[in-house]
Amino acid sequence: MTIDRVAIIGLGLIGGSIGLAAGKMAPHIATTGWDADPDVRARAAERGLVGTICETASDAVANADFVVLCVPVGAMEEAARAISASLKPGAIVSDVGSSKASVAAALAKALPDATVIPAHPVAGTEKSGPEAGFAELFRHRWCIVTPPENAPKEAVADLAAFWESLGAKVEIMDAAHHDLVLAVTSHIPHLIAYTIVGTASDLEDVTRGEVIKYSAGGFRDFTRIAASNPVMWRDVFLSNRDAVLEVLGRFTEDLTALQRAIRNGDGDTLHDLFDRTRTIRRSIIEEGQDDARPDFGRSDH
Ligand SMILES: NC(=O)C1=CN([C@@H]2O[C@H](COP(=O)(O)OP(=O)(O)OC[C@H]3O[C@@H](n4cnc5c(N)ncnc54)[C@H](O)[C@@H]3O)[C@@H](O)[C@H]2O)C=CC1
């Protein structure tokens, strides 16, 4: 089965980008959409994020052969319950949540009879809402699909083909491993950004005006990430608790080792680490993972 009718629940950055990307890159797909917030529905209609904005979740999913939940991870179960009575038999239900094991459990609980295949497009920005989406968001980006053991192979292939039609590259992964990898590459970096920007604004002897006025490139990059959606990130940390705490423990140990090196004047330890991390940055760029879009992910954005 190919996916021809897609319902998008949640019309913010990611839901809106899926609607725009489908409209541009897979125009044979008919899209419907619904958001719990009527104001978001009105703004999504103005921007033409999907073909049809529906007044209820049931209307949005009634004819869909693929439903994608694009709400904060803490709202996934509620969104799944809102569609459960109206799903077409055989429809595939997926999501875009930034953590996977707890979302998979919530969706399996709310939709025990549906074909549920969670996924995570590893693409986004610090912006949110229906104005933030853009059609190119997923191009050349990974989408990690985390099928449960009993997932039908054809449904996994259909889901992968859908994401590829929006320009993404697809990788299949176990949900628990996804959560550990993303804790390292995305969740802890966000926590660090939130912390350093908070610390800077709490210092008694440095004014907020000085922080803004003299912010060098590194701090500006942190402020971009620390401007990310508070509801979404609160939910990510609560839902990926175990993996985040595991990585945070390692990070804290490494930070303490650097603290000791600075106190002891141990330049070799500092230099060795900075040399190793520069190599990692170079290999990310060589692999083409650095974003080439001129207005995306830059400190001056
Ligand atoms: N922002 C990012 O960079 C990325 C986010 N994600 C994941 O995508 C999901 C959506 O994030 P964004 O689009 O950034 O958030 P967003 O805040 O831009 O949009 C979320 C939308 O969901 C709606 N909503 C909330 N609860 C709902 C419910 N129960 N039923 C229907 N609609 C509901 C909100 O009104 C809002 O319009 C999250 O799970 C997030 O973890 C995944 C990849 C990147």
Ligand SMILES: O=C(O)C(=O)Cc1ccc(O)cc1
């Ligand atoms: O804006 C950034 O730097 C991001 O890291 C975007 C992002 C946020 C959450 C995800 O689950 C995936 C990507």
